[in-house]
Amino acid sequence: MTLTGRTALSRLAAVTAISTIIGLGVPVTTAGGAVTAGGGHRRPCVSSPRPDGGPAADVLRIAEQARSEMDLKSVILRVTLDGRELVTTALGESMTGVPADPAMHFRNGNIAISYMGTALLRLVDEGRVGLDDPVSRWLPDLPHGEGITLRMLGASTTGLVDYVKAPGFAESVVADPFRQWTPEELVGISTGRDRLYAPGTNWNYSHANFVVLGAALEKITGTRLDVLLRQQVLGPLGLGETRNSFTPEIPSPVLHAFTSDRGTYEESTFWNPSWTTAPGAVETTDICDLARSAVGIGSGELLSPSAYRELLNPGTVGLGTPTSACPETICLANTAATHYGMGVILLNGWIAQHPLFFGYSASQDYLPCERLAIAVSTTGGRNARDGHSAHTIAQRIAAALAPDHPIPDFG
Incomplete structure (x- = not known):
């Protein structure tokens, strides 16, 4: 049909x-x-x-x-x-x-960044912080922190180099995939290099932004990040199968992953994900939680109307055409350009995140004007070539169910 x-x-x-x-x-x-x-x-x-x-x-x-x-x-x-x-x-x-079984747990990677963005905006709604507050207020030892705001961290406009792309970093991860990385090590790689641009004047994806944001959220609230995300996002959305771990553990039942990153096809399920984001936001989930997450985050149900507008368009610069800031008309924007919100990607009206690492690929996508949610998780076989396979599958589903709003490529 x-x-x-x-x-x-x-x-x-x-x-x-x-x-x-x-x-x-x-x-x-x-x-x-x-x-x-x-x-x-x-x-x-x-x-x-x-x-x-x-x-x-x-x-x-x-x-x-x-x-x-x-x-x-x-x-x-x-x-x-x-x-x-x-x-x-x-x-x-x-x-x-x-x-494979729908109840199996897998790593959700940067999906947790969308939770940090929503948690920050809930604190703004409560009047506890302002998006333009300098991060130095809570992290005085962060180099040049006085010129970096909470908004810049959430929208990834700080100018901080992405430590994942720093020379030698990927090689270090692959050489010792069980290594436990500390946030100080990770942020130090980024702050030890010249900023790509003056904060707030351009955009680049940097994992360091969200490691710093996680630390700032802990300082602002006096609450450990995993507890804060449970209180502010996971609990209110009913994401009972989504949880942080400070070790490479994955709750049973486990979706196992395999990769050829080290030259041979091998299991990577329990490689250490400590480098991926802030401690406390290194999470696993199942597909039902991922679909619920797509709806809860994408619809802004935990946010005020003004905070939802910030989620969709916090003033990101240097990245295509800003998507309409009006939630009611977001599907009318119809721009194929990637636009970064507050911890989320906006793609032609879809509010999304797409993690990819250690043999796991996932896609969380929500189209507000149609209330359509797509959640996909994949693991690769021995001859798999398309790394972002979950995103590709989500694109094909969107093309079938919402052909007027295709999900474009990103990255």
């Missing part, structure tokens, strides 16, 4: 509503699961019944084709429309002989 334009989403909503009545779709709760007969309890994250046709079958076909075409070991996805499940599925294997 071919779906086109607004009519496609209208038909899709109708199909989803009918499916719910006959038991194929389930109302999503704030916990990211579903309402049970008893009311309110989160059901396990499980595959939906295999669809006979319609949009859910289109999504499943896209996933199956992509897994074969890209040589992916696993594809796990969940798509919701207007708060209701369209399809949840897991294809392939976690390990040889162990089928």
